[in-house]
Amino acid sequence: MAVKPEVIKARLKVKYPKANLSQKRLDEISAKLCSKPADDADEAAIDAVLEAANEFVSFEDIAKQDDRMRTLEANQKPTPTPPPTPPADPPTPPAPVDAPEWAKAIIESNSKLVDDNKKLLEKVTAIETGKTIETKKQTAAELFGKSEVLKNLKPELKASWLNRIDVNSETPFEEQITALESEYTEITQTVANSTQHAGPTPVGDPNTKPDDKLITNIVDSL
Known part of the structure; x- marks a missing residue:
């Protein structure tokens, strides 16, 4: 059944x-x-x-x-981790082929053109850099000449003090000139104090400016 x-x-x-x-x-x-x-x-x-x-x-x-x-x-069954993907085979580099003469001539011409352009760029860069530095020097000289404190320097001293301005520095010219003014004022005061300690000047104007040579010696000793 x-x-x-x-x-x-x-x-x-x-x-x-x-x-x-x-x-x-x-x-x-x-x-x-x-x-x-x-x-x-x-x-x-x-x-x-x-x-x-x-x-x-x-x-x-x-x-x-x-x-x-x-x-x-x-x-309860852990999720199987997929096997890592094998890295792709690097492309096979093409077999070297000897270039014909006309192709070699073009390659050589291009290489020479690249070298010429590089040299030209270096020259232009040098010229532009020189112009930039010259412009900075002119600006520094103009600001230096407007200083009411530094105008008392004699021409030969002005040139050396002007050269102390670093045109390539990130510090603005105004700040550098202010520092020079402070330095000149301190030197002038030092010279004046030295003159007073030495006694009254026998002959001459008491308002006479300190001797520039003395100022130069003090600057050199700093």
Whole structure:
């Protein structure tokens, strides 16, 4: 007494469509229940067997339990790490080909042109740099000449003091000239104090400026 498992399986799917049983579970249930009905059992008899089994253990509950187990198993399986992508093979360099004479002539001409352009650029850069420095010197000289303090220097001293302005420095010319003015004022005061300590001048104007040579000596000693 038995029916084919496929018959049990087909009726189970029709009678319990909400039971999302896996194929493995369907095979197991069909194999166990196929021996219950008679060989010539009709659908009603097969349904009666299925109903009895469902009352004992709900097919939908079995399906839910199977779903939970599949979810747990999926979560426990580590995600395989994909193998590293092998580096791409470097492109094969083209085989050297001996250039024809006309190509060699063009290459040589281009190389000479590049060298000539490089030399020309160096010359232009040098000229521009020289012009820039000269312009800076002129600006420094103009600001130096406007100083009310430094105008008391004699021409030969002015030239040496003017050269003390660094035209390539990041310090503005105005600040450098202010520093020179402060230095000159201090030197002048030092000379005046030295003259007073030495006693009154026998002959001459008491308002006479300090000797420029003395100032130069003091500057050189700093």
